[in-house]
Amino acid sequence: MNKSVKSRLLAVSAVASLLALSACGQDAGAADANANTETITVEHAQGSTEVPVNPETVYSFDLGALDSLDALGVEVDGAPTAQYPESLAKYGEDAVTKIGSMKEPDFEAISEGAPDLIIISGRTAGAYEELSKIAPTIDVSVDAATPVESFKEVSTTLGEIFGKEAEVEKQLAAIDTKIEETKAAAADAGTGLVVMTSGGELTAYGAGSRFGIVHDVLGVETAADVKSEGSHGEAISFEYIAEKNPAHLFVIDRDAAIGEAAGKAAAAVLDNELVAGTDAAKNDNITYLDSASWYLVGYGLNNVDSMVGAVQAALVK
Amino acid sequence: MTRSTPAVSGRVALARPRGSGGQLAVAGAAVIALAIASMFVGVSDVSLPALLAGDRTAWDIFWISRVPRTISVILAGMAMSVAGLIMQLMARNKFVEPSTVGTVESASLGILVVTVAVPGASLLAKMSTATVFAAAGTALFLLVLRRIPLRNTLLVPLVGIMLGGVIAAITTFFAYRYDLLQTLNSWMIGDFSGVLRGRYELLWIVAVLTLVGYLCADRFTMAGMGQEFSTNLGLNYNRVMTLGLIIVSLISAVVVVNIGSIPFLGLIVPNLVSIIFGDNVRRAVPWVAVFGAGFVLVCDIIGRTIRFPYEIPVGVIVSAIGSAMFLYLLLRKRERRG
Numbered sequence: 001m002n003k004s005v006k007s008r009l010l011a012v013s014a015v016a017s018l019l020a021l022s023a024c025g026q027d028a029g030a031a032d033a034n035a036n037t038e039t040i041t042v043e044h045a046q047g048s049t050e051v052p053v054n055p056e057t058v059y060s061f062d063l064g065a066l067d068s069l070d071a072l073g074v075e076v077d078g079a080p081t082a083q084y085p086e087s088l089a090k091y092g093e094d095a096v097t098k099i100g101s102m103k104e105p106d107f108e109a110i111s112e113g114a115p116d117l118i119i120i121s122g123r124t125a126g127a128y129e130e131l132s133k134i135a136p137t138i139d140v141s142v143d144a145a146t147p148v149e150s151f152k153e154v155s156t157t158l159g160e161i162f163g164k165e166a167e168v169e170k171q172l173a174a175i176d177t178k179i180e181e182t183k184a185a186a187a188d189a190g191t192g193l194v195v196m197t198s199g200g201e202l203t204a205y206g207a208g209s210r211f212g213i214v215h216d217v218l219g220v221e222t223a224a225d226v227k228s229e230g231s232h233g234e235a236i237s238f239e240y241i242a243e244k245n246p247a248h249l250f251v252i253d254r255d256a257a258i259g260e261a262a263g264k265a266a267a268a269v270l271d272n273e274l275v276a277g278t279d280a281a282k283n284d285n286i287t288y289l290d291s292a293s294w295y296l297v298g299y300g301l302n303n304v305d306s307m308v309g310a311v312q313a314a315l316v317k
Numbered sequence: 318m319t320r321s322t323p324a325v326s327g328r329v330a331l332a333r334p335r336g337s338g339g340q341l342a343v344a345g346a347a348v349i350a351l352a353i354a355s356m357f358v359g360v361s362d363v364s365l366p367a368l369l370a371g372d373r374t375a376w377d378i379f380w381i382s383r384v385p386r387t388i389s390v391i392l393a394g395m396a397m398s399v400a401g402l403i404m405q406l407m408a409r410n411k412f413v414e415p416s417t418v419g420t421v422e423s424a425s426l427g428i429l430v431v432t433v434a435v436p437g438a439s440l441l442a443k444m445s446t447a448t449v450f451a452a453a454g455t456a457l458f459l460l461v462l463r464r465i466p467l468r469n470t471l472l473v474p475l476v477g478i479m480l481g482g483v484i485a486a487i488t489t490f491f492a493y494r495y496d497l498l499q500t501l502n503s504w505m506i507g508d509f510s511g512v513l514r515g516r517y518e519l520l521w522i523v524a525v526l527t528l529v530g531y532l533c534a535d536r537f538t539m540a541g542m543g544q545e546f547s548t549n550l551g552l553n554y555n556r557v558m559t560l561g562l563i564i565v566s567l568i569s570a571v572v573v574v575n576i577g578s579i580p581f582l583g584l585i586v587p588n589l590v591s592i593i594f595g596d597n598v599r600r601a602v603p604w605v606a607v608f609g610a611g612f613v614l615v616c617d618i619i620g621r622t623i624r625f626p627y628e629i630p631v632g633v634i635v636s637a638i639g640s641a642m643f644l645y646l647l648l649r650k651r652e653r654r655g
Contacts, residue, residue, distance in 0.1 A: 083496050199503030200511045204627075234627040237510040239360040239382050243626075255500055272513050273381045 042157055045121075045139040046128050051161055052136070055116035059099050062121035065140050066091060067300025068155055071171065072164045078113055085292030087302060100124075102296075110134055117161070142299045144210060148179070148217050151299040171301045178308045183219040185315040190247025190279070191223035196233060196295075197266040198254035203233030204240065211294060214250060218311050223247070238274040248314060249280035253291045287314035344607045351614040352391060356383040358618055360626045381514045389517040390509055390617050390631075391610040393572050393579065396523035398609025399530050399602060400568040401583015404455075406537040406598065407561045408462060410473040411591070412647070414583030415455075415569040418477030421580075422484040423454025424566075424573040425505055429488055433495050440519060440574065447570035454484055455562055471647070507577035507632030509617055520575050523568050530564050531602045537561055538598045579613065579632055581639025586612060588646050 038053045059078030060066045067088060069076050078097035090096070097113050100106035103123045110118070111134050118137040120128060131137040138157075143150040152172055159168030186192075194205040194214050206226025207215040214220050223246035226234055241249070253266035266288060270281075280286050289310055297303045356379065357363060363383060367375040401414035408418070415421050427450030431438050438446075458480050462473060492501040530537075539547045540557040547554045572579065586609045590601050616634040623629060 199500045201503050201508055202510065234624075235508070235510060235630065236627055237360060237382070237621075238513060239378060240626055242378070243360045243362075269511070272515070274378070274513065277377075 040160060042138050042161065044154075044157070045141045045143075046125070049132070049136050049138050051138065052116050053161065054163055055136075055161065057113065057115040058117045058119070059097070059110060059113065059115040059135075060119040061099070061102070061105065061124040062119050062140050063088065063102075063297040064121065064142070064151075064300040064303065065119045065154070065158060067297050067303045068158055068168075069162070071301040072158070072162060072167055074162045074164070078110070078115060082296065083292065085290065085297060087306075088297070105131060107131075107134070144208060144212060147213050147299065151304060154299070155301060168301070171305075175301075175305055175308065178305065178312065179217060182308055182312040182315065185312060186219040186221070189315045190221065191244075192220035192248040192250060193223040193226075193241065193244060193246035193280075194250045194252070195236070195241070196252040196254050197269045200269055202236050202238070202241070202269070204236045205233045209233065211250075211252065213307070214311055218308065220248065220311070220315070238272060242274040242277055245278050245280075247279045247283070247285060249275075249278065249286045250311070250314070251286060251288050252294050253288060254295065285314065285317070287311075341603055341607065344604070344611070348391070348607055348611045348614065351611055351618070352387050355387045355390065355614055355618055358621050359383060382512075385514045385517050386509050386512045386617075387614075389512045389520050389576065390613050392520045392523055393507075393509075393576050394582065394610040394613030395606040396527045396568045396609075397572055397579055397582045398586035398605045398612075399527045399583075400565045402587040402598070402602065402605050403530050403534075403537055403561050404565050404583060405587055406534075406541040407459065407558060407565075408473060408477075409541045409543075410470060411588055412470065412474035412584065413477050414581070414587075415451075415565060416578055416580040416582075417474050417481065417584065418458040419454040419481035419484050420451045420458075420565060420569045421573055421578045422481045422488065424448070424451040424570045425501065425578070426450050426454075426484055426488040426491075427570070428504060428574060429491055429495075429497065429501060432497070432500075433491070444519065444570055444574045447574050448567050451566035451570045451573075452562055454480075455566055459558070459562070503577075504573070505578050505632075506630045507572075507579040507635065508628075508630035509576060510628050510630070512576075517575060519571060523571050526564050526568050527606060529560075531606075533557070533560060534598045534602050577630070577632055580636045581643055582609060582613065582635055585639050585642045585646065589642075 039050045040053055042049050042051045057077045058069070058074070060069065060076050061080050063079075063082070063084075066076055066079055070088060076091065076096070078099040079091040080100050080102050081098050082092070082102050084092040097109065098106070099110050099113070105124055105127050107130065110131070115135045118131050118135050120131060120137060120139050121141045124131075125139055125141055128137060128139055140154045140157075142154065155168050155172060156165070159165040192214060194209075194211045196203050196205065196211075204224065204226045205211045206224065207222055209226070215222050224240070224244040249270075251266045251270065255265035270286065275281055275286075287310065290306075293303055293306060293310075357365070359378070359382065361374075361378045361382075363375045363378050368379060397415070404413050404415060404418065404420075405411050424447040427447035428443055430450070431443050431446040435442065458477055461476060461480065465472065465476065488501065489498070492498045536552060536557045539550050539552050540554055540561070544554045547557070587601070587605050590604045590608055594601060594604055613631065613635065616638065617631045620629040620631050620634045
């Protein structure tokens with residue numbers, strides 16, 4: 001018995017050293033391939049990190065950054081398993097390395113892929129230390145208090161890392177224009193309320209929340225002073241909507257993930273006498289926002305453009 | 318241990334019920350008072366003066382939202398409590414109820430399966446699937462129970478909770494795979510905030526089931542005494558057990574699909590009633606129904622008022638109060654036996 005334990009230990013250590021060797025080899029190879037060893041220091045939500053310029057292999061847990069890099073034509077080699085919206089559907093395919101779920105990194109897959117840069121955000125922020133041991137990791141979480149400024153900073157940083165500063169600037173300027181236009185439209189569009197439906201129930205989101213961009217940035221007047229702590233809003237009844245009587249109702253359909261067309265499940269939930277009595281319903285101002293875009297992707301160059309666009313379209317209808 | 322052996326209740330149940338109509342009427346009046354209070358709690362301004370003045374909006378809200386909500390609270394509270402009582406008779410144990418033996422978990426697995434397989438399925442289709450799953454889960458529990466030689470009072474709910482845990486784990490796994498975890502969460506936590514006119518009417522099914530449960534209470538008591546004993550009494554054991562299974566599963570499935578899970582309710586209400594009024598099952602059923610309705614009414618009113626104008630799901634309130642009471646009941650029995 002003692003002997004077998006010993007031999008097992010030997011076998012384990014042999015495998016371990018082999019692994020270590022092969023890992024070293026890979027590291028050396030990667031370093032060679034990257035003739036460009038230039039690095040820049042990136043300030044991010046969890047400190048500062050030395051990041052290689054134009055990193056070869058990029059893994060991103062943040063779908064916003066993924067969207068931005070997609071917009072900039074930068075290739076991302078690893079992405080989490082998720083229900084990707086159509087615009088990012090290619091990242092759900094097998095050609096892209098799967099690096100875990102939206103919340104939990106698959107450390108083995110990541111180590112094996114030996115990325116040169118890992119991008120994380122809120123849902124995976126806790127794994128920063130662990131991931132930093134594998135490769136330079138940056139946390140691009142957007143600050144909900146100042147979402148647009150924060151998003152611009154992150155975008156600029158990405159531009160610097162990938163040498164696309166001019167392109168980023170151009171796209172941000174376009175977004176700014178769109179925001180200004182939307183603000184102007186919002187000025188006399190009346191009040192708005194953002195709600196999410198999930199399993200037939202409702203939660204409301206106010207200014208400063210994860211969907212606060214509608215009020216804080218785009219200037220839609222709040223129909224109700226919803227103080228939501230945490231990221232899942234406040235549970236409300238249909239009476240609440242009837243009582244606050246918003247001129248515009250923005251709906252995020254959490255159940256769309258089931259595979260129904262966005263808004264279909266939510267429309268069934270909201271199709272009732274109380275909601276029908278609101279100004280929003282009477283004037284056909286209930287807007288079903290794309291849940292993948294709002295709930296999942298968030299702040300990316302293409303996506304912010306389409307988020308702002310969706311609100312603008314609702315207001316100037 | 319005597320209290321938890323249905324043999325006692327069986328004998329008493331066969332005797333003529335003692336009259337307690339007066340007390341029951343008082344309790345019923347209290348529930349009606351709570352129901353009236355419940356109709357005047359909400360975000361919109363619905364007050365008695367407004368209603369008397371013939372305010373159109375107030376009356377609309379009253380009929381569209383308040384009355385349906387109050388009725389569904391009463392129906393769900395009654396039915397889940399009576400389902401718990403029937404479950405306890407069938408399992409011959411006071412510590413079981415649909416949410417501790419896997420019935421509710423199985424029902425939610427059923428909803429998940431139908432949601433993933435047929436996303437646009439109607440409420441009726443969801444309910445039917447949930448019922449089939451709930452019945453299968455409950456039958457599994459009763460089968461497992463029959464194989465356990467030593468029927469320790471605490472072992473039975475333990476087996477049920479473990480079984481429920483396994484089913485819940487399977488449900489969670491598939492919900493995770495299909496990105497439905499949060500949706501599953503909002504299904505599972507009982508919540509009356511979505512109840513409106515035109516959305517709760519299927520709940521009336523449970524009223525009928527509760528009545529059937531009441532009419533058959535004596536038979537469940539006899540069946541609970543075991544197959545041989547009840548056959549000697551001239552009872553078709555298998556038929557009665559099947560009937561009980563169907564009632565409990567249907568009630569659980571209808572309530573889970575329409576409202577969500579209200580944990581512990583079927584456990585604490587029948588136990589409280591038996592502590593106060595003894596073990597006469599036939600007499601206990603109306604009390605269980607009244608207590609169940611009253612308890613859920615109180616919890617729903619609390620859920621609507623403590624974070625006004627936002628809501629705290631009734632399932633959260635009931636389980637907070639219910640788990641404390643469950644613990645109390647467990648420890649209380651322990652002391653007695655020791």
